[in-house]
Amino acid sequence: MPSKTSQQLVYRRILLKLSGEALQGEHTLGIQPEKLAQVSAEIASVAKLGVQVALVIGAGNFVRGAGFCDTELDRVTADQMGMLATIMNALALRDALDRKSIAVKVMSALHVPCVVDDYNRRYALEALQQG
Numbered sequence: 001m002p003s004k005t006s007q008q009l010v011y012r013r014i015l016l017k018l019s020g021e022a023l024q025g026e027h028t029l030g031i032q033p034e035k036l037a038q039v040s041a042e043i044a045s046v047a048k049l050g051v052q053v054a055l056v057i058g059a060g061n062f063v064r065g066a067g068f069c070d071t072e073l074d075r076v077t078a079d080q081m082g083m084l085a086t087i088m089n090a091l092a093l094r095d096a097l098d099r100k101s102i103a104v105k106v107m108s109a110l111h112v113p114c115v116v117d118d119y120n121r122r123y124a125l126e127a128l129q130q131g
Contacts, residue, residue, distance in 0.1 A: 013052040013128065016043070020089050024061035031061065031092050040096035047102050052131050054124075057093065059085030083110045090116065103131075 022039055025032035047053050062085035063078070087108055094104040105127050107119040117123070 009049065009051060011051060013054065014046070015054045015056065017056045018058065020058040020061035020085065022057075022061075023089060023092065029061055031089070036092055036096050040093060040100060043093075044097060044100040044102050047097075052128060054128065055090075055093070057086060057089045059083075059089055061085075062088065080110070083108070087112060087116055 018039070023031045023035050025035065043053055043055070059082050063081050087106070087110065090106045090108070094106050097104045106116040107124060108116045109119045111118055
């Protein structure tokens with residue numbers, strides 16, 4: 001099957017929003033390696049066509065901040081836990097895509113130096129332009 005050039009593509013850049021549940025097993029929390037491999041292979045196949053993929057991933061495979069509202073846990077603390085779980089999913093996807101020779105930048109609004117880059121709209125747009 002011949003690959004399309006970027007001039008033949010309908011979309012040259014897409015935004016993909018994945019639920020964290022896309023990485024979990026049927027009856028388990030966390031990341032199932034087979035699901036991670038499948039999702040990363042699908043993303044890599046699109047990227048190798050020449051499509052830039054901006055990815056937003058959730059963390060429902062670990063924790064849902066809103067789910068803790070009925071508990072004694074503070075909402076802000078619960079949301080911070082969700083943000084950390086989101087970073088965990090992003091790191092797993094970055095690693096899986098790196099192994100497929102797909103360049104990835106992970107950015108987060110939660111400041112976690114030496115782990116991910118801080119999200120900044122201008123920086124994100126520059127990364128896409130370089131991309």
